[in-house]
Amino acid sequence: MAASERGTMSEDLLLRRKAERSEKMRRFFFLAVILVSITVGAPSQCAQKSSDAQATLKTKSLDDAMKAMFDVRTFQQAEISPDGNRVAWVESLPGPGGAPSVNSAIYVAELTAPDAATRVTAGDGKAAYEEHDIAWSPNGKSIAFLSDAATQGQLQLFVANASGGDAKQLTHLKGFFASPGWSPDGKTVALLFTENATRAAGPLVAETPDEGVVSEESLEQRLTLVDSEAASVRQISPEDMYVYEFDWAPDSKRLVITAAHGNGDDNWYLAGLYKIDATSGAMTDVVAKPGMQIGVPKWSPDGKTIAFIGGLMSDEPIVGGDVYLVSAAGGETQNETPGMHATASWLTWAPDSKKILIAEYLDGASAIHEMNSDGSVEKTHDIFLKGSILSGDFGMQFSISSDGETLGFVQQSFDKPPEVWAGKSGEWKQITHRNEGLRPAWGKSVSLHWTTDIGKVQGWLTYPSDFDPAKKYPLIVRVHGGPSWAVTPAWPTRWEYAMALPSQGYFVFQPNPRGSYGQGEKFTAANVKDFGYGDFRDIMAGVDEAIKSAPIDPQRIGLTGWSYGGYMTMWGVTQTNRFRAAVAGAGLSDWLSYYGENKIDQWMPPFFGANVYDDPAVYAKSSPITFIKNVKTPTLVVVGDSDGECPPPQSYEFWHALKTTGVPTQFVIYPHEGHEFADPAHSRDVIERAVGWFNQYLQPSR
DSSP: OOOSOOSSOOHHHHHHGGGGSOHHHHHHHHTTOSOEEEEESOOOOOSSOOOHHHHHHHHHHHHHHHHHHHSOOOEEEEEEOTTSSEEEEEEEOOOGGGOOOSOEEEEEEETTEEEEEEEEOSSOSSSOOBEEEEEEOTTSSEEEEEEEEEETTEEEEEEEETTOSOEEEOOOOOEEEEEEEEOTTSSEEEEEEEETOSSOSSTTSOOOOOOSSOOOOOOOEEEEEEETTTOOEEEOSOTTEEEEEEEEOTTSSEEEEEEEESOHHHHGGGOEEEEEETTTOOEEEEESOOSSEEEEEEEOTTSSEEEEEEEOOSOTTSOOBEEEEEETTOOOOEESOTTOSSEEEEEEEOTTSSEEEEEEEETTEEEEEEEETTSOEEEEEGGGGGSBOEETTTEEOOEEOTTSOEEEEEEBOSSSOOEEEEEETTOOEEOOOTTTTOOOSSOOEEEEEEEETTEEEEEEEEOOTTOOTTSOEEEEEEEOSSSSOOOOSOOOOTTOGGGGGGGGTOEEEEEEOTTSSSSOHHHHGGGTTOTTTHHHHHHHHHHHHHHHHSOEEEEEEEEEEETHHHHHHHHHHHHOSOEEEEEEESOOSOHHHHHHHOSOGGGHHHHHSSOTTTOHHHHHTTOGGGGGGGOOSOEEEEEETTOSSSOHHHHHHHHHHHHHHTOOEEEEEETTOOSSOOOHHHHHHHHHHHHHHHHHHHOOOO
């Protein structure tokens, strides 16, 4: 249920899938409109109209905010070369006139001469393509990557000399490709391939509407091996297994994978850990039933141990939990970080197999620390504690040279847009300056802490862009998606619509309540069977802390969020009348009906303790619709018409209830959109509508 982003997924692919949606099904469900917008209840009018100059200032400020959010160049990867002397990265490309682009490009630069970067491409070096998912060869001479240069819209695997030159096409297949990785001997490239895929992998993209006899989509993402010289291709994992991740054994003869039977979007929550023979495809259990969500399997360089992250996770792209080790021969798993007051999100082994380097959420920010394989902490690289090492939209990760000394990563914060960095610890060097012309269109962001019955809770408070300490300002509470996720300091993109509000004279408060990452697995699991109760207490206590710490008008508070944040918005307005306006994005109004409507129901039993048919009461007590008669707050409801994670009927039900009870409301459905909106025009519309809605009801002063 995370909010609207996905790591290495291409916006191009998302946009192209629009053409594949069924018009018949869409007409049936939403009458085939360009945009469905239903308004009920007359909005209150401002006490007095703003002057023309003030109105112009608001418009210009909003334009500035959207420019900062839409024009930012993002980086999907920053991969250090094996020798530590070069770094390769993937960056988004601007479209005509500076509009958001569907393409991305690959560059390589020497750490000693970062301005002399070379583009690696399968095309002519002039045109823009969709090119990403890079992997250095073990000898550092070549880079494997995915590109649609041969056929627009269809990725293929290519290998190119890292110093430039023509790229060699290794595949000629139809389907969806992801995550190439070289074998240690440099002879083979493994990747994930879904043959004849009808859409990109993952539950965040627009779902293909059902029609006729309904059955679960059975296309399988299989582990595929490609000979780097002969370009021969073999799918080696079983047809009935969906493979999510892999890592090579140091002998190049085996791989470790996370995989599960059945629908790939849904069954990630049940994935086990397996070994697979690179020649025969024979699979062997390592941890077939881990009893938790798992991710990021990594084989130790000495071949003896496999590390992975395990915990309570609500979304496939957003891994978080403790670090576990298991013998490569199988056996009992060992939690190496019990009681850790942080959340591991990515890891890799040091070359000597004695240390593990971990990227983690820590108290609302990012950190990297080195952990001995016995679980003790060696040292922490705390340069990131005021920012985030986020690459792409979700990937909290870094890359490391063969000797374990040099790192490559993407660094960003609320006031500094993302750029590629590399170097040795304490000698980090900024490699790119793609976003140096951007300036934040929001004020400073400060970390707040408060205490509830769970203990310490953290959140971020962003100031209005034109802050005047002599004035009182309205506050918007934005709840993140997940719930297993966290707000960390990152430059807002077009999906973070709430961050346009500081340009209009609002404080924005983003709490990390129980259920979030960053304070350990016990904190993350504290909202199990308790949605809407302890987490909501944490949020409301955070609101009180924000009011104490800044000149906020307690009579002008709004609430918003997407996915789990959309649910918490629907829930919040049923529990209190403190919020004078709300915007619920891709929310959940009724957990009982949601269980039978969504495409990823397997995530729910770990959080609710049972499925809805065995314990409906635990679902009902956390459903906003149960308390719908309490709502007085004017609420804007928005959702994509093909959202499989938070289906449109959930939003329709909430809007219908507000309409029936006479609460001012508006409902907007966006065509061809999944949980993560693909069309930038729709993102722009969400921002403008959210700003307009809050301006109507909270009357911000300028």
